[in-house]
Amino acid sequence: MEQPHEQIAERFRRIMPSVGFCSLRIVRERSESLAVRQDVLQPVSNGDDLGVMVTVIHQGGCGYAGTSDLTEAGLRRALEHAREWAQRSAACSVTDFSQVGFAHPQDEYETPVAIAWEAVSLADKIALLQQESARLKTDERIVDWEASLWHTQSDTLSITNGDAHIRQCCSYIVPMLSVTANAGTETHTRTFGGRGYCRQGGLEVLDQTGFYEAAPRLSTEAVQLLSAPDCPAGRMDVLLAPDQMMLQIHESIGHPLELDRILGDERNYAGTSFVRPDMFGTYQYGSELLNITFDPSRPEQYASYQFDDDGQPAQKEYLIRNGRLLRGLGGVVSQARLGLPGVANARATTWNRPTIDRMANLNLEPGQSAFSSMVGAIERGVYMKTNCSWSIDDSRNKFQFGCEWGQLIEDGKLTTVVKKPNYRGVSATFWRNLARVGNLDSYEVLGTPFCGKGEPNQVIRVGHAAPACVFSDVEVFGGEQE
Amino acid sequence: MQEYFYQLADFIIGHLTGEEQALCNFAAEDSDFVRFNHSAIRQAGTVAQRSLAVELVVGQRHAAGDISLCGDFGVDSQRARSLLDRLRAELPYLPEDPYLLHATEVQSSEHHGENRLPEERGMIVDAVLQAGQGRDLVGFYAAGGIHAGFANSSGQRNWFSTYTYSVDWSFYLSGDKAVKTADAGFMWNPHVFEHKVDTADQQLAALSRPAKTITPGRYRVYLAPSAVSEIMELLNWGGFGLKEQQTKQTPLIRMTQEGAELHPAVTLIENTRAGVAPNFQEDGFRKPDQVRLITHGRRADCLVSPRSAKEYGVATNGASSWEAAESIEMAAGELTQDKLLTQLDTGIYINNLWYLNYSDRAACRMTGMTRFATFWVENGEIQAPLNVMRFDESLYRMLGTNLVGITAERDYMLDPNTYHARSTGSSRLPGLLIDDFTLTL
Numbered sequence: 001m002e003q004p005h006e007q008i009a010e011r012f013r014r015i016m017p018s019v020g021f022c023s024l025r026i027v028r029e030r031s032e033s034l035a036v037r038q039d040v041l042q043p044v045s046n047g048d049d050l051g052v053m054v055t056v057i058h059q060g061g062c063g064y065a066g067t068s069d070l071t072e073a074g075l076r077r078a079l080e081h082a083r084e085w086a087q088r089s090a091a092c093s094v095t096d097f098s099q100v101g102f103a104h105p106q107d108e109y110e111t112p113v114a115i116a117w118e119a120v121s122l123a124d125k126i127a128l129l130q131q132e133s134a135r136l137k138t139d140e141r142i143v144d145w146e147a148s149l150w151h152t153q154s155d156t157l158s159i160t161n162g163d164a165h166i167r168q169c170c171s172y173i174v175p176m177l178s179v180t181a182n183a184g185t186e187t188h189t190r191t192f193g194g195r196g197y198c199r200q201g202g203l204e205v206l207d208q209t210g211f212y213e214a215a216p217r218l219s220t221e222a223v224q225l226l227s228a229p230d231c232p233a234g235r236m237d238v239l240l241a242p243d244q245m246m247l248q249i250h251e252s253i254g255h256p257l258e259l260d261r262i263l264g265d266e267r268n269y270a271g272t273s274f275v276r277p278d279m280f281g282t283y284q285y286g287s288e289l290l291n292i293t294f295d296p297s298r299p300e301q302y303a304s305y306q307f308d309d310d311g312q313p314a315q316k317e318y319l320i321r322n323g324r325l326l327r328g329l330g331g332v333v334s335q336a337r338l339g340l341p342g343v344a345n346a347r348a349t350t351w352n353r354p355t356i357d358r359m360a361n362l363n364l365e366p367g368q369s370a371f372s373s374m375v376g377a378i379e380r381g382v383y384m385k386t387n388c389s390w391s392i393d394d395s396r397n398k399f400q401f402g403c404e405w406g407q408l409i410e411d412g413k414l415t416t417v418v419k420k421p422n423y424r425g426v427s428a429t430f431w432r433n434l435a436r437v438g439n440l441d442s443y444e445v446l447g448t449p450f451c452g453k454g455e456p457n458q459v460i461r462v463g464h465a466a467p468a469c470v471f472s473d474v475e476v477f478g479g480e481q482e
Numbered sequence: 483m484q485e486y487f488y489q490l491a492d493f494i495i496g497h498l499t500g501e502e503q504a505l506c507n508f509a510a511e512d513s514d515f516v517r518f519n520h521s522a523i524r525q526a527g528t529v530a531q532r533s534l535a536v537e538l539v540v541g542q543r544h545a546a547g548d549i550s551l552c553g554d555f556g557v558d559s560q561r562a563r564s565l566l567d568r569l570r571a572e573l574p575y576l577p578e579d580p581y582l583l584h585a586t587e588v589q590s591s592e593h594h595g596e597n598r599l600p601e602e603r604g605m606i607v608d609a610v611l612q613a614g615q616g617r618d619l620v621g622f623y624a625a626g627g628i629h630a631g632f633a634n635s636s637g638q639r640n641w642f643s644t645y646t647y648s649v650d651w652s653f654y655l656s657g658d659k660a661v662k663t664a665d666a667g668f669m670w671n672p673h674v675f676e677h678k679v680d681t682a683d684q685q686l687a688a689l690s691r692p693a694k695t696i697t698p699g700r701y702r703v704y705l706a707p708s709a710v711s712e713i714m715e716l717l718n719w720g721g722f723g724l725k726e727q728q729t730k731q732t733p734l735i736r737m738t739q740e741g742a743e744l745h746p747a748v749t750l751i752e753n754t755r756a757g758v759a760p761n762f763q764e765d766g767f768r769k770p771d772q773v774r775l776i777t778h779g780r781r782a783d784c785l786v787s788p789r790s791a792k793e794y795g796v797a798t799n800g801a802s803s804w805e806a807a808e809s810i811e812m813a814a815g816e817l818t819q820d821k822l823l824t825q826l827d828t829g830i831y832i833n834n835l836w837y838l839n840y841s842d843r844a845a846c847r848m849t850g851m852t853r854f855a856t857f858w859v860e861n862g863e864i865q866a867p868l869n870v871m872r873f874d875e876s877l878y879r880m881l882g883t884n885l886v887g888i889t890a891e892r893d894y895m896l897d898p899n900t901y902h903a904r905s906t907g908s909s910r911l912p913g914l915l916i917d918d919f920t921l922t923l
Contacts, residue, residue: 046547067530068552094522389839455621480842
């Protein structure tokens with residue numbers, strides 16, 4: 001671990017004011033993005049972003065200041081700003097922040113990495129992408145194709161005036177393949193799970209996620225969709241692959257369970273929630289097959305960590321067990337405001353944003369059903385893979401999602417490939433129609449780099465692991481009829 | 483700040499050797515952010531951020547990187563030097579880029595926005611808190627300077643700075659029933675703000691009536707400019723760029739491939755001259771004052787980045803690499819506000835749409851939700867607030883066969899988005915009266 005963080009921390013300790021609570025979060029993120037599109041290397045970009053977030057709680061108010069000026073004068077200015085905002089808001093805050101019990105732990109966390117990003121030369125990584133790009137172009141109807149890798153190394157040190165010292169270093173890999181086929185006005189794109197196969201780790205992630213085997217399958221499927229019939233309309237069963245389950249969990253369980261939404265913080269932007277505080281402990285969110293966990297402890301998953309950005313120790317918790325709602329997604333501030341248990345999920349995008357309640361890893365625990373048995377039990381339905389369209393109301397209830405690829409299930413067998421599969425429903429009832437949950441054979445560890453929320457806006461990494469699942473009596477439909 | 487950036491750029495350019503060329507892009511902001519909930523402050527703070535992006539070019543090879551800046555020249559110049567060395571070390575491993583295109587004609591420019599924001603940073607915050615008294619206010623205030631610069635080794639220098647504020651807030655009645663309002667600009671005017679507060683308050687009163695739930699079906703609707711902006715935002719996701727058109731991924735593929743048209747009253751332009759975004763882009767090209775995207779219902783020009791220009795053999799029009807409009811404008815129509823409800827007659831008055839996405843991209847069919855103040859109207863009079871409904875409708879119907887009218891008045895809206903940094907996007911949009919708008923859930 002490099003020393004500049006400690007030097008900045010020491011600089012800060014020298015000027016730390018006498019206030020109720022004060023913290024410094026130092027974040028450095030180094031990133032590299034490589035992409036080969038149509039066999040041509042795209043502009044290579046590197047990032048090296050370093051800055052700090054100062055938080056002050058004083059007289060019950062809370063203020064923050066983010067700055068990339070890491071000189072002592074810069075840190076001093078940031079402290080002054082944060083203290084000024086704390087004072088200014090002391091008499092008109094949503095809560096008395098001095099009553100929030102922040103922890104002051106000392107610990108370290110580092111992503112386990114088998115093949116470090118730097119261990120493979122730039123030339124070899126480009127050659128790898130060239131190879132995968134070429135493998136995507138299998139047909140003259142393929143009009144666009146791209147293979148890419150995005151690596152980020154984050155290094156965070158958080159200290160407080162209570163002697164907290166938390167160092168967390170994480171390595172993130174986002175592998176991506178995309179292939180687009182066209183005939184006339186018919187265009188279809190297949191991707192490597194959107195960017196869903198993002199993981200923590202090193203380049204071993206490519207083996208773990210099947211990156212090397214995906215290209216021929218994706219290009220075949222893109223071309224196949226050009227001549228596929230439209231997805232039928234009607235009420236039927238749907239079997240959702242993990243790379244659609246990911247989105248379903250994210251939008252209609254993750255966001256509604258965020259305590260800051262329930263508190264109303266997001267009502268002007270990301271929205272509110274149909275979940276009310278009195279529903280925790282009693283509300284039947286889904287069928288008894290539904291088990292949802294907040295799990296920051298899977299080392300390979302995208303949003304794993306040992307402490308959240310408010311310094312709270314993170315551990316696995318059941319949010320929904322056997323379909324019953326138990327606990328929400330809220331950090332120490334939201335827990336204090338609501339008087340409800342939560343999890344360690346107060347997180348910030350990077351140094352220039354304050355912490356808010358985020359999802360981190362939100363997983364649907366595997367069940368008992370083999371994939372073949374789930375297909376076999378469906379008389380009429382559609383198997384849908386890979387999300388490509390998502391929309392849900394501001395209370396996180398009425399949703400409509402679309403997938404890249406669909407296949408009919410008729411009399412227990414996968415049959416005709418169909419294009420433009422869409423379905424819609426209402427969160428509050430949809431999960432009660434969860435009829436089967438796949439076992440570990442269909443279970444996949446996925447996530448997304450792009451979950452947006454907050455004012456000021458923040459986009460953050462989240463993880464979602466899930467097996468394939470069956471939902472009964474769902475409203476399904478296809479594309480525009482001429 | 484401008485001088486500091488130019489000094490850093492000169493430092494980098496001074497360390498180039500042989501045939502090396504460099505492009506430098508600078509971005510900075512000093513922002514106050516205050517978040518409100520239940521008429522109190524949820525989070526308040528300040529962000530000061532500066533970053534420098536450097537692209538090193540030798541022939542057709544190039545590599546780029548960006549670093550954050552602390553403001554101390556000794557530290558920043560060393561970090562810039564390290565970045566330059568790293569890019570130099572990478573270049574031999576990179577193949578020649580057939581689509582590399584940078585500005586070679588020197589087109590320097592300067593735009594210095596005047597800082598007319600209140601000196602007392604709490605003034606607007608206090609006004610918002612005051613407006614929240616006796617009401618349930620939730621919202622967000624952002625204000626401060628935004629700066630951008632470009633410099634290259636050919637001697638081109640561009641500078642842009644602006645100072646804006648934005649108050650984006652909602653008055654909540656109960657549940658999801660709320661009125662959303664925005665007040666943004668360059669100079670705070672308490673009277674304008676108070677007028678907007680009063681107007682929102684009046685709409686809030688209308689929301690207090692028992693809410694109506696309607697069944698899915700086709701309805702005559704009025705989309706206010708803020709709702710239209712959501713449609714434009716989605717259309718802007720791949721709808722106007724050359725790359726998406728050439729790779730057949732544009733949602734307007736039926737216009738480009740089959741000559742499909744929108745209503746002849748529909749004209750869309752990227753109006754850089756009237757916007758607040760910089761008029762130069764990261765490769766050093768200047769943007770024209772206007773690019774016509776749709777003219778009288780017909781697809782017109784694309785936004786063309788330098789890279790697409792080289793790839794597809796056309797001229798660039800200074801679009802950024804993502805080829806999206808930043809200052810979109812829709813031509814006004816003839817519907818006047820005072821006759822709007824009469825014209826709507828019986829139907830739905832929609833102030834805001836929310837969370838749009840394509841449900842069939844090739845057909846430009848969009849889905850999304852109504853949000854905030856949406857009203858059921860009968861015989862030209864507001865009857866009741868409407869519970870949220872999902873729509874699923876094609877652009878070719880919304881802005882084509884089913885378009886009844888476009889308002890004469892247009893709203894100028896500054897983009898309140900703050901992902902990574904405060905946006906300099908803007909739009910000038912009218913309201914739309916549409917028949918047979920499809921609601922599905």
